[in-house]
Amino acid sequence: MKEIGVGIIGLGIVGSGVYETLMQHSEEIARRTGVKLAVRKVADLDESRSRTLGVPDGVFTKNAKDIINNSSVDIVVELIGGYSPAGEYIVDSLNNHKHVVTANKALLAKQGAELAELASKNNVDLYFEASVAGGIPIIKALREGLAGNNINYIYGIVNGTCNYILTRMTYEKMGFERALKEAQKKGFAEANPTLDIEGDDSAHKLMILASIAFNTRIDLSDIHVEGITKLTHEDVEYADDLGYVIKLLAIAKRTGNEIEVRVHPTLVPKSSLLAYVRDEFNALLVDGDIVGTTMYYGKGAGKLAAASAIVSDIIDVGKNIQFGSPLRVKPFAHANNCKIKNIEEIRSLYYIRFTVLDTPGVLGHISSVLGKHGISIASVIQKAQHHGKHVPVVMMTHEALERDIRNALTEIDTLNSIKEKSALIRIA
């Protein structure tokens, strides 16, 4: 059995996990799958990481080129993240006819299509299961396990940091700021959490998921992105009263040849399994036209969850090398040319929280503006009566066009009886 040579660039948390997994499991993997993996080189700028892992002499290098140009390396595993030099390393590896496994969602979201083309041109594989939802084999499910289906939609909880924060806000009745601090203390949020809490990380993953699910090219700028920073504990409580849990969802939907791709806080009904996905876990609800609704759940981040996906990718690519079948599964197919809807063109149910001066007739005013824009109200909550004070009024709408909702809110927010900008959250 030919040994498959593996080179790992980056011995951070995930890289160390991959190294350890390969050291501990490669014999069992060979027996189970017929693929014999050998780590030939690992590269990192910091040699102490290599020493901690007990990497043998001659295997460690500070220079990534020693991997990219190494004739004994078949698969380059890029785990340094970021755009540069990771992008150059991947390009050079592909051009050197090395197969590449990566978890670099930011890079893929930016130039996945070009990298996929380069891989195809060089007749080598580019695998990236770990780029979305950690250890959950969702990319494999979309490309292979559900290959007979046209995908109708994906609802994904794909950012563990946000889900941890929202779980604290929901079950421990705390506001966003306090929940974020706790997430940082527990290691579920970074010191600079912007990429996570503003929804950009989810958008990177959604670009990858939707491109594969719909086989169409999607650019990051096509995705409408809202983070969780403006959510209040009040909204979380109203949602609970109404039978919903607020989650940050990455949503991809296809209707005919039109698709919508968006990331935003969403009211998820408690009748959905997604409502029970808590803490740092991820989950993806995938609806296919043949299979119906399926769900995939697991840890979305962390040393070993990502290592599981990366090692499974390495095994897959290893099989392709053994069987001489590179590009058996193309990184992206892009066979369709779907039209991407602007956010104003989507239709949804909506949760709206108004802050109104509690005077007679104010509810009538709001309703008539909504009605004028063709929006019908499904339910209203107005809890306490405090005549002459500002109180919250919560409404749930029937399905409406986002443009109509926006126009109605712009008009309502200018009313004298409205104290502040109304809060708008979409409902799944």
Added chain:
Amino acid sequence: MKEIGVGIIGLGIVGSGVYETLMQHSEEIARRTGVKLAVRKVADLDESRSRTLGVPDGVFTKNAKDIINNSSVDIVVELIGGYSPAGEYIVDSLNNHKHVVTANKALLAKQGAELAELASKNNVDLYFEASVAGGIPIIKALREGLAGNNINYIYGIVNGTCNYILTRMTYEKMGFERALKEAQKKGFAEANPTLDIEGDDSAHKLMILASIAFNTRIDLSDIHVEGITKLTHEDVEYADDLGYVIKLLAIAKRTGNEIEVRVHPTLVPKSSLLAYVRDEFNALLVDGDIVGTTMYYGKGAGKLAAASAIVSDIIDVGKNIQFGSPLRVKPFAHANNCKIKNIEEIRSLYYIRFTVLDTPGVLGHISSVLGKHGISIASVIQKAQHHGKHVPVVMMTHEALERDIRNALTEIDTLNSIKEKSALIRIA
């Protein structure tokens, strides 16, 4: 692009679903995956099914041999079920160097190991994703998506009929018999439901799952099987009070080189996502040593759910044909030689319901027998007091050895104050 010839044996519900899916989706599938599928022949004893589907002249046959011996057929899809003639058809197809896709769990559970060997000998593929949990790509997840992991355990809800019945018993406060009747009326249980409600169908699926997860040969007779027919509504309600939902689980666990494989009603804590898997849905909780806990959810049965898995298998095998990589994934690896525990050797938490004559000292009696056998009690429910009458007493134990529990119950059930055989349910 070479067209891949497909022959379908059996145009029942699933076979019709596969035919329709291939007719409607093959162009999209070709664009998405690069595999061009053509249905060359379909066989059924009943020609009217073929007419209903609009199968063109020359494609229908009443004779399965017209498929098995057809040089234009690359992949034989066996969907008649049962042991014979399905077994002979598969054997003949493999010997004719045809690849085989099947959903026949009963046959695989009985002679999967032999069929796998025959496929290997003939250098052709034998795929069977649809044999377990319908459209959920769980076999692919175990063999490929989680390939880097040693699997610690699988907890599976793999029988939609039982889960539908248990859901009715849990949420509509009905007994087993009435829930079964409703399931039959709604089409979720067959007229003769024995195979489902006695747990045998779940055991077939567990044999397949555990063989793959642990890479060891497991025979159907190795599996301890209990169905749901003896469950009472009383137990469902006590479980609810204690924070649990009763599910029929197919459990496979590995500890070192020892494995346990069992199917039985189980108390699932409401903190587990499995507790929220309702109606006819299936789900599998899979714990791997690298990835941690993951879950897979979807429809376990029905025309199209199964068709999704079968068509995805056909695409996979089609790729193997295109790339000349048959046996890229072996049907079963069987590289390990695990010892299978007898049910008496397992350790679990237990729920026990005693029916006792409510007299002073009876609880003390029971506790002392349990204590003598090394079993410690975690909690007790004894609701109403009816001196001199028979009342239920429910206990939850800490982890105990099944043999000890059984010995203790045998002793307790002979006590004068015990009216009937005590009910024992394991806790997940």
